[in-house]
Amino acid sequence: xxxxxxxxxxxxxxxxxxxxxxxxxxxxxxxxxxxxxxxxxxxxxxxxxxxxxxxxxxxxxxxxxxxxxxxxxxxxxxxxxxxxxxxxxxxxxxxxxxxxxxxxxxxxxxxxxxxxxxxxxxxxxxxxxxxxxxxxxxxxxxxxxxxxxxxxxxxxxxxxxxxxxxxxxxxxxxxxxxxxxxxxxxxxxxxxxxxxxxxxxxxxxxxxxxxxxxxxxxxxxxxxxxxxxxxxxxxxxxxxxxxxxxxxxxxxxxxxxxxxxxxxxxxxxxxxxxxxxxxxxxxxxxxxxxxxxxxxxxxxxxxxxxxxxxxxxxxxxxxxxxxxxxxxxxxxxxxxxxxxxxxxxxxxxxxxxxxxxxxxxxxxxxxxxxxxxxxxxxxxxxxxxxxxxxxxxxxxxxxxxxxxxxxxxxxxxxxxxxxxxxxxxxxxxxxxxxxxxxxxxxxxxxxxxxxxxxxxxxxxxxxxxxxxxxxxxxxxxxxxx
Numbered sequence: 001x002x003x004x005x006x007x008x009x010x011x012x013x014x015x016x017x018x019x020x021x022x023x024x025x026x027x028x029x030x031x032x033x034x035x036x037x038x039x040x041x042x043x044x045x046x047x048x049x050x051x052x053x054x055x056x057x058x059x060x061x062x063x064x065x066x067x068x069x070x071x072x073x074x075x076x077x078x079x080x081x082x083x084x085x086x087x088x089x090x091x092x093x094x095x096x097x098x099x100x101x102x103x104x105x106x107x108x109x110x111x112x113x114x115x116x117x118x119x120x121x122x123x124x125x126x127x128x129x130x131x132x133x134x135x136x137x138x139x140x141x142x143x144x145x146x147x148x149x150x151x152x153x154x155x156x157x158x159x160x161x162x163x164x165x166x167x168x169x170x171x172x173x174x175x176x177x178x179x180x181x182x183x184x185x186x187x188x189x190x191x192x193x194x195x196x197x198x199x200x201x202x203x204x205x206x207x208x209x210x211x212x213x214x215x216x217x218x219x220x221x222x223x224x225x226x227x228x229x230x231x232x233x234x235x236x237x238x239x240x241x242x243x244x245x246x247x248x249x250x251x252x253x254x255x256x257x258x259x260x261x262x263x264x265x266x267x268x269x270x271x272x273x274x275x276x277x278x279x280x281x282x283x284x285x286x287x288x289x290x291x292x293x294x295x296x297x298x299x300x301x302x303x304x305x306x307x308x309x310x311x312x313x314x315x316x317x318x319x320x321x322x323x324x325x326x327x328x329x330x331x332x333x334x335x336x337x338x339x340x341x342x343x344x345x346x347x348x349x350x351x352x353x354x355x356x357x358x359x360x361x362x363x364x365x366x367x368x369x370x371x372x373x374x375x376x377x378x379x380x381x382x383x384x385x386x387x388x389x390x391x392x393x394x395x396x397x398x399x400x401x402x403x404x405x406x407x408x409x410x411x412x413x414x415x416x417x418x419x420x421x422x423x424x425x426x427x428x429x430x431x432x433x434x435x436x437x438x439x440x441x442x443x444x445x446x447x448x449x450x451x452x453x454x455x456x457x458x459x460x461x462x463x464x465x466x467x468x469x470x471x472x473x474x475x476x477x478x479x480x481x
Contacts, residue, residue: 105183106169109169112189117152120194122153124153127198137196137198138199138267139280140267146195148179148195160173171185199267202264202272206299209261209299210299210302213255213299220250222242242333243308248303251303256296258292261292273291273298332426334426337361341396361390361398370385375430384402387399398419399416400415448472449469449475
């Protein structure tokens with residue numbers, strides 16, 4: 001059936017099939033509408049769940065006092081965001097989108113902020129434990145930033161608050177004063193920014209300056225021997241001195257040229273070496289001059305720790321017979337070979353390839369000890385030459401090339417010596433007639449009693465070995481051929 005609608009002039013079909021189709025179509029529209037709403041609600045619920053899951057992750061961070069209140073505030077924001085999500089369905093979603101982006105920023109920034117602050121607090125604690133805070137912490141640090149780190153280290157952050165503001169987490173004090181934008185802080189942290197900065201260690205550069213300034217100084221050392229009568233003219237004494245005055249002056253002159261020192265004059269070295277100033281570094285000429293002078297004084301003292309003129313050895317001889325003896329505590333002068341080893345170690349420390357260190361060491365040993373006699377076990381040998389070995393750390397060892405007194409042929413000695421332990425070499429050297437370097441001359445039985453058991457000594461022009469005892473009355477000795 002159909003009829004004509006007078007108001008529109010259209011013909012309206014009122015057949016049952018047509019009416020059924022219309023009803024069915026309306027039902028589908030309503031059903032689709034219900035599904036759309038349900039899907040939206042489910043999606044909104046999922047967005048809320050995602051936000052809450054992200055918030056839960058922040059609770060796994062090592063809790064600091066201000067974090068607990070902030071997490072509660074974020075939970076409230078999540079609730080409000082969900083309500084805004086539902087309320088803006090099929091309406092203006094701009095406010096929801098803005099708030100959602102801010103929430104994502106909060107949840108992403110919070111663990112990074114807490115982790116970065118904890119890391120800085122640990123570094124601060126470590127530096128504080130190392131000693132003088134005035135040396136370790138740069139005075140150019142912003143006191144506000146230092147106080148943030150100090151508070152986290154000492155109180156767990158009790159005097160700090162975290163505030164949510166326009167997508168940023170603001171760190172403030174308990175009076176509500178903003179201290180720093182935490183979200184911006186973590187972004188800067190990724191670029192190398194730190195709230196607190198510390199002095200850098202320039203030991204490597206100073207060692208390199210020392211090695212360069214010390215090159216060739218051995219030629220400026222003066223060795224002086226003073227001979228004088230002692231024991232009422234019955235003996236002569238020879239005192240051997242090494243004078244470092246010229247070497248020390250040249251070393252300082254090279255450092256004062258500035259080529260080696262000036263490149264490392266900065267805030268760190270100023271605070272490290274200018275102890276009598278608490279000023280922040282501003283790079284003034286006065287601060288640079290003070291830093292330069294104090295670094296040079298440090299290196300000079302390190303290179304030349306003793307007096308300019310140092311007594312190296314004392315030897316006495318019987319004036320009538322000319323037989324050399326040793327005073328207790330006398331040491332052979334190993335200054336030259338020991339200095340060469342120091343140069344070698346410095347080169348290794350600074351990854352510098354040394355120039356002919358092995359050759360210099362061999363030449364020094366040959367100069368001082370060629371044709372000397374050495375006793376290894378029960379056999380005496382004459383030193384002919386040396387074989388030197390340099391280790392990766394710059395330390396030196398050497399093997400004497402000897403001539404067997406029986407065969408008269410050169411060969412490698414059955415032992416090697418470390419320059420670090422020259423006492424071992426000194427002990428085997430034969431000084432004078434049959435006297436070894438650890439043989440000392442004593443004046444009385446009380447002197448004998450004070451010696452260690454096993455010590456070889458000379459008493460009344462005869463050689464003995466102390467067997468036992470600790471007093472003049474109970475000491476036992478044995479004559480040595």
